[in-house]
Amino acid sequence: MSHPVSVADLHFAYPDGRQALSGVTFSVGKGERLAVLGPNGAGKTTLALHLNGLLRAARGTIRIGDLEVTDDNLVEIRRRVGLVFQDPDDQLFMPTVAEDVAFGPANLGLEGDELEGRVDEALAAVEATNLRQRVPHHLSGGEKRRASLATVLAMDPGVLVFDEPASGLDPAGRRELMETLVGLPVTQVLITHDLPLALELCPRSVILDEGRVSADGPTAGLLGDDELLARHRLEMPYRLDGRKSGR
Amino acid sequence: MHAPDGFLNAGTAVVTGALSAGTVGAALRQAKHYLQHRQVPLAGITAAFVFAAQMFNFPIAAGTTGHLLGGALAAILLGPHVGAVVITVVVVVQALVFADGGLTALGYNLLNMAVIPAYGGYAVFKLFRRLLPATSGGVVAATGLAGWVSVVLSSMAFSIEWLFGATAPVSFTRVFAAMVGVHLLIGTGEGVISALTVGTVLASRPDLIAGAADLDAGQIEDTRGPRAPTLLIAGVVAALFLASVVSQFAFADPDGLERVAQETGFAASGEEHLLSDSVFADYATAGIENETVSLAIAGVAGTLIVLAVGWGLLLGVKRPGRRSAV
Amino acid sequence: MGAGHAHALYVHEHSAVHRLAPEAKLAAALSFIAAVAVTPREAVWAFGLYALVLALVLAAARVPPRFLFLRLLGILPFVAFAFLIPFVATGDRVEVLGIEVSGEGLWGAWNILAKATLGAATSIGLAATTEVPKLIEGLGALKVPAVLVSIAAFMIRYLELIAEELGRMRMAMAARGYDPHWLGQVKPIAAAAGAMFVRSYERGERVHSAMLARGYSGVMPVLRPAGAGWFDWLLAMTLPLTGVVIAAVALVVT
Numbered sequence: 001m002s003h004p005v006s007v008a009d010l011h012f013a014y015p016d017g018r019q020a021l022s023g024v025t026f027s028v029g030k031g032e033r034l035a036v037l038g039p040n041g042a043g044k045t046t047l048a049l050h051l052n053g054l055l056r057a058a059r060g061t062i063r064i065g066d067l068e069v070t071d072d073n074l075v076e077i078r079r080r081v082g083l084v085f086q087d088p089d090d091q092l093f094m095p096t097v098a099e100d101v102a103f104g105p106a107n108l109g110l111e112g113d114e115l116e117g118r119v120d121e122a123l124a125a126v127e128a129t130n131l132r133q134r135v136p137h138h139l140s141g142g143e144k145r146r147a148s149l150a151t152v153l154a155m156d157p158g159v160l161v162f163d164e165p166a167s168g169l170d171p172a173g174r175r176e177l178m179e180t181l182v183g184l185p186v187t188q189v190l191i192t193h194d195l196p197l198a199l200e201l202c203p204r205s206v207i208l209d210e211g212r213v214s215a216d217g218p219t220a221g222l223l224g225d226d227e228l229l230a231r232h233r234l235e236m237p238y239r240l241d242g243r244k245s246g247r
Numbered sequence: 248m249h250a251p252d253g254f255l256n257a258g259t260a261v262v263t264g265a266l267s268a269g270t271v272g273a274a275l276r277q278a279k280h281y282l283q284h285r286q287v288p289l290a291g292i293t294a295a296f297v298f299a300a301q302m303f304n305f306p307i308a309a310g311t312t313g314h315l316l317g318g319a320l321a322a323i324l325l326g327p328h329v330g331a332v333v334i335t336v337v338v339v340v341q342a343l344v345f346a347d348g349g350l351t352a353l354g355y356n357l358l359n360m361a362v363i364p365a366y367g368g369y370a371v372f373k374l375f376r377r378l379l380p381a382t383s384g385g386v387v388a389a390t391g392l393a394g395w396v397s398v399v400l401s402s403m404a405f406s407i408e409w410l411f412g413a414t415a416p417v418s419f420t421r422v423f424a425a426m427v428g429v430h431l432l433i434g435t436g437e438g439v440i441s442a443l444t445v446g447t448v449l450a451s452r453p454d455l456i457a458g459a460a461d462l463d464a465g466q467i468e469d470t471r472g473p474r475a476p477t478l479l480i481a482g483v484v485a486a487l488f489l490a491s492v493v494s495q496f497a498f499a500d501p502d503g504l505e506r507v508a509q510e511t512g513f514a515a516s517g518e519e520h521l522l523s524d525s526v527f528a529d530y531a532t533a534g535i536e537n538e539t540v541s542l543a544i545a546g547v548a549g550t551l552i553v554l555a556v557g558w559g560l561l562l563g564v565k566r567p568g569r570r571s572a573v
Numbered sequence: 574m575g576a577g578h579a580h581a582l583y584v585h586e587h588s589a590v591h592r593l594a595p596e597a598k599l600a601a602a603l604s605f606i607a608a609v610a611v612t613p614r615e616a617v618w619a620f621g622l623y624a625l626v627l628a629l630v631l632a633a634a635r636v637p638p639r640f641l642f643l644r645l646l647g648i649l650p651f652v653a654f655a656f657l658i659p660f661v662a663t664g665d666r667v668e669v670l671g672i673e674v675s676g677e678g679l680w681g682a683w684n685i686l687a688k689a690t691l692g693a694a695t696s697i698g699l700a701a702t703t704e705v706p707k708l709i710e711g712l713g714a715l716k717v718p719a720v721l722v723s724i725a726a727f728m729i730r731y732l733e734l735i736a737e738e739l740g741r742m743r744m745a746m747a748a749r750g751y752d753p754h755w756l757g758q759v760k761p762i763a764a765a766a767g768a769m770f771v772r773s774y775e776r777g778e779r780v781h782s783a784m785l786a787r788g789y790s791g792v793m794p795v796l797r798p799a800g801a802g803w804f805d806w807l808l809a810m811t812l813p814l815t816g817v818v819i820a821a822v823a824l825v826v827t
C-alpha cells in the first residue's frame with residue numbers, strides 16, 4: 001500500500017533564483033505523526049506549500065496516497081491534504097469563523113444541510129463550537145489556532161500539515177493544542193523548530209536544513225544528539241540526559 | 248471631502264452617481280482578469296491599507312495637519328483600474344459603515360475621491376514619467392507631482408459640481424477659489440507622503456509597483472532624483488496644467504458664470520421644485536443652449552485641448568531617462 | 574476617522590430592527606435618506622416629522638441618544654461650512670441678532686444641516702443595528718457586483734489588523750522622541766506607510782495561498798443563508814414609505 005505522503009528528490013527555487021529545496025526525500029506512514037525540524041530559512045514553509053500543490057516542484061515528485069501532485073489533480077490533492085498556515089490571520093479571512101470553516105467544503109461543492117453539518121463537526125472536533133459567530137480578529141491566539149484547524153478539518157483531509165502550529169501560543173494554549181492534535185485520527189506532518197513539541201507529539205522526525213534532509217529517525221534519538229542539533233542550529237530548552245527539570 | 252447628504256441638489260447626485268457607477272463598472276471590467284485570477288484578497292487588503300493610511304495624520308505646517316486621500320498613490324501602486332476599484336470600496340464602506348459621507352452623496356463623493364484622483368492622478372503620473380528620467384528617483388518625483396495634482400483636481404471637480412448643484416447662493420468663483428486654494432496647500436502633503444511611500448516600496452519590493460513595472464534593475468537602483476532643471480520644468484508643466492483649467496472657467500464667461508451660479512444655486516433652488524432646478528431638467532428642456540451646460544462644455548473642452556497640447560509637447564521632448572545612446 | 578473600530582459602531586441589542594435582514598434595512602435606509610434629500614427645504618415641518626420617525630425607529634432599536642450624538646460629531650466639518658454660508662452667500666440681506674446675513678444663505682445652511690444630520694443619523698442607525706459583515710452581505714444581496722462585495726469583505730476583515738499595526742509603528746516612533754511639526758519631517762511616517770503597503774501586499778499573497786489550499790478557484794462560494802423574507806421587507810419599508818409620503822406632501826404643498 002502506498003504511503004499517505006511520499007516526497008522524492010524534491011527541488012525548488014523561487015523566481016528570484018533562491019534555491020529553497022535541493023533534493024528532499026522522505027515519506028510518512030498511515031496515521032503517523034511526523035515532525036519536520038529545521039532552523040529559520042531551512043525551507044520548511046516552502047516544503048509545506050509543496051505538499052498541497054501551492055508551489056510546484058522544479059524536479060522530483062510528491063505523491064499523496066496513490067496520486068502524484070500534478071496540475072490536473074490539484075482539486076483532489078487539496079481535498080486530501082489540509083494545510084494549516086503559520087499565521088492564523090492569513091488563514092481566517094472570512095467575516096466570521098463559521099463562514100471561514102464553510103469556505104473549503106463550499107469550494108468542494110457542498111451546500112445546505114450537508115455544509116452546515118461539516119461546519120458543526122469541524123468546530124466540535126476542536127471544541128470551538130462557541131466561536132461560530134465570532135469575528136476572527138477578536139479571537140485569542142489559542143482560539144485563532146483552533147479555528148484555523150477547524151477550517152481545514154471541514155474539508156475532511158486524510159493528511160494534515162501544520163506550519164509552526166505552536167507559534168504565538170501561551171503555555172496553556174500550547175497544551176490545549178497538543179491535546180487536540182493527539183485526538184485527531186489522521187496522518188500529521190508538524191513543521192516546526194519547537195523541539196519539545198516534536199518530542200512530545202511525534203515518535204519520528206526529519207531534520208531539514210539548507211533545503212536537504214540531513215537526518216531521519218526516532219525523535220528522542222535525534223534530539224539527544226547535541227552535536228547533530230548544534231550543526232543545524234537547533235536547540236532544546238533543556239537537556240535530555242536526565243538532568244532536565246522533570247516533566 | 249466626504250460630503251454629507253443634501254450637500255448638492257438631487258439632480259447632481261443622480262448625474263454624478265451615474266458617472267461614477269459607469270466609470271467604476273468600466274474599471275471593474277478592465278481589472279477583471281487581475282481580480283479573478285489572483286487578487287481579490289490582495290485588493291481587499293490593500294484597500295484596508297489605504298483606509299488605515301487615511302487615518303494617519305501628518306503635520307503640514309504651523310499646527311495644521313492633513314491626512315492622505317490615497318487615490319493617486321493607489322493608482323500608481325496597483326495600476327489605475329484596480330486602484331480606482333480599491334478606493335471606490337474604501338469610500339463606499341466609509342459611507343455605509345462609518346457614516347462618513349452621505350449615502351445619497353456617494354455619486355459625487357466617488358467621483359471626487361475615487362475616480363478623479365485615481366485616473367487623473369495616474370494620467371499626471373504617466374505624463375511626468377515621460378518627462379522625468381526612467382529611474383526610481385524619477386518615479387518618486389512623478390508620484391509626488393501626481394499626488395499633488397490629484398488633490399487639486401478633485402477640489403476643482405467639487406467646485407464644478409457646486410456650479411451645477413449648489414444648494415445655497417454662494418458663487419462658483421468663491422467656492423472654486425476657496426476649495427482650490429486650500430487644496431493647493433493640502434495637496435503638497437499628499438504629494439510628499441505619496442512620493443516617500445513609493446520611495447520606500449521601491450527600496451524593498453520594486454516589483455510590487457505597477458507604475459514602475461517598466462524599470463529594469465539598474466534603473467531601480469538609480470535613486471538620484473531628476474536634476475533641478477528637469478524638476479523645474481515638471482513643476483512649471485504642473486502649474487500650467489492647473490492654471491489652464493482654472494483659466495478656462497475664469498475666462499469662458501465671467502458674467503455668465505455669476506449669472507449661472509445665481510440661477511442654479513439661488514433662484515432655482517429657492518423658488519422652483521426640485522426636479523426643475525436639476526441639471527436633468529435643464530438637459531431635458533433647454534439642452535445645449537443652457538448656459539450652465541455650454542459653460543461646462545467650454546471648460547471640459549478647454550481642459551482637453553490643454554492636455555492634448557501638453558501631450559504633444561511632451562512627446563516631442565526627448566526622454567532624459569534614455570541617456571545611453573543605443 | 575477616529576472611530577475606526579468596528580465594535581464602536583454596533584450597539585449590541587436584540588430588537589426587531591436588529592433582526593431584520595440586512596438588505597432590507599440597507600434598502601430602507603437608502604430610500605429614506607433619498608426621500609429626505611429631495612424634500613424642499615421650506616417644508617420645515619417635514620424635517621421635524623423625519624426626525625420624529627427616525628427617533629422612533631432608533632428608540633425601538635434601543636440605540637442610546639448619547640451614542641447617536643457622539644457619532645453625529647463626525648459631520649462637524651460640514652456643519653462648520655454650513656454656518657459660514659449665510660455670511661458668504663449673496664442675495665437679500667436679513668438681520669439676525671444684529672448681524673446682516675443673506676436670507677437665502679440661511680435657507681441654504683438650514684438645508685445642508687437638516688439633510689446632513691438626518692442622513693448621517695440614518696446611516697449611524699443602520700450600522701448600529703447591523704453587524705459590519707452583515708452590512709457587506711446585504712450589499713451582495715442588493716446586487717452590488719460580487720467582486721466589489723468580496724473586496725469590501727476582505728477590507729473589513731483586515732482593517733483593524735492593519736490600523737493597529739500602523740498605530741504600533743506610530744507609537745514606536747513617538748517612544749523614540751519622534752514629534753514632527755511640519756511636512757519636512759514626515760519621512761518616517763511615509764516609511765511606515767511604505768512598509769505597511771509591502772506587508773499588506775505580502776499578506777494578500779499569503780491569504781490567496783490559504784484560499785487556494787482550501788480549493789478556491791477564483792470565485793467566492795455563496796454562503797448566504799436564505800435572504801430576506803417578505804416580512805422583513807414589509808417591516809423595513811415602513812420607514813422609507815413614511816418618508817416618501819412626507820416628501821410627496823412637502824413637494825405638493827411647497
Ligand SMILES: Nc1ncnc2c1ncn2[C@@H]1O[C@H](COP(=O)(O)OP(=O)(O)O)[C@@H](O)[C@H]1O
Nearest residue numbers: 014016018020039040041042043044045046047
Ligand atoms: N517568496 C519568496 N521568494 C524568494 N525567496 C523566498 C521566498 N520565500 C522564502 N524564500 C527563501 O527561501 C528559503 C526558505 O524559506 P522558508 O521555506 O520560508 O524557510 P523556513 O520556513 O524553514 O523558515 C529562505 O532562504 C527564504 O529567504
Ligand SMILES: [Mg+2]
Nearest residue numbers: 044045046086
Ligand atoms: Mg517558515
